[in-house]
Amino acid sequence: MNLTETRKQSARNWFESLAARIIAAFEALEDAAPAALYPGAPGRFVRTPWARNEGEGGGVVGMMRGRVFEKVGVHVSTVHGAFSPDFAKQVKGATDDPRFWASGISLIAHMRNPHIPAVHMNTRMIVTTQSWFGGGADLNPTLDAARAPDHPDAVDFHARLKTACDGFDPDWYAKYRKWADEYFWLTHRGEARGVGGIFYDHHDSGDWDKDFAFTQSVGGAFLDIYPQIVKRRWNNAWTDAERHNQAKWRGRYVEFNLLYDRGTTFGLKTGGNVESVLSSMPPVAEWP
Helix, strand or coil, X not given: CCHHHHHHHHHHHXXXXXXXXXXXXHHHHHHXXXXXXXXXXXXXXXXXXXXXXXCCEEEEEEEECCCCEEEEEEEEEEEEEEXXXXXXXXXXXXXXXXXXEEEEEEEEEEECCCCCCEEEEEEEEEECCCEEEEXXXXXXXXXXXXXXXXXXXXXXXXXXXXXXXXXXXXXXXXHHHHHHXXXXXXXXXXXXXXXXXXXXXXECCCCHXXXXXXXXXXXXXXXHHHHHHHHHHXXXXXXXXXXXXXXXXXXXXXHHHHHCCHHHHHHHHCCCCHHHHHHHCCCCCCCC
16 A cells, blocks of 8 residues: 555544544433433434445445434545546646545534534545645534624634644644634625634645644544533523524525535535535524
8 A cells, every 4th residue: 555545544544533433422412411401312323324426435424313413414425536627627636637535524513502502523635636634613603692702612612723723833723713714704794604713725734644633633622622512501591582593593504505615515516425415504594
């Protein structure tokens, strides 16, 4: 096995192991949540394998509809093939050779309690004639008061991501936080999707081991901080008005993912599993 193939396998193994750890952590939260606010049986993930065309890889869709997690998807995929001529022009390193390989994890959690923010995280490795990492994580509160940048959830989420970045380069957090603020922006509304986080793409410092370790650090940071935020907020009772406000911000999430999200476009353009690609859609959303 040559160096590139060894790196591909290492990345794939990490994404799959991270997904397993996150699924276990989320099911543990389902078990431990207070029954008074979250009646019924704890949720469990249903894993559904899928294949891309014939012999071009595939993945596993992991979905749970629980008592705390109203809808959450944790997915892994490893696919390869060739981009269409038009799409190849939009992808780094694919203009002259459209062949690609991609592996990653993606998740989105929509919570039953509007006091618990929704969250998104993904990390991936892509190989064309070049290779790089991408990903990030961002927090999406669904109550107006929680969308303040100095809210404790936002402060702690950003602090944990900063720690993940600072272990590799003191400039990366500011760079990738700014990128997230710009990326997760609803241009047509002139407002942010949430309170941000970090976003990075085409990440290639020239040191693959360092870049892979950084991507692992981002995944580990998410697994560390998000369950803490869930536990911090899950005792807060909610009102019908707060559920309607949650549904409004979920609508904004839909707008972003259908209009601007690169991952949605990449998944659909490369023959990804449609249910997996669109699983980020919330179970309930509202528009005026």
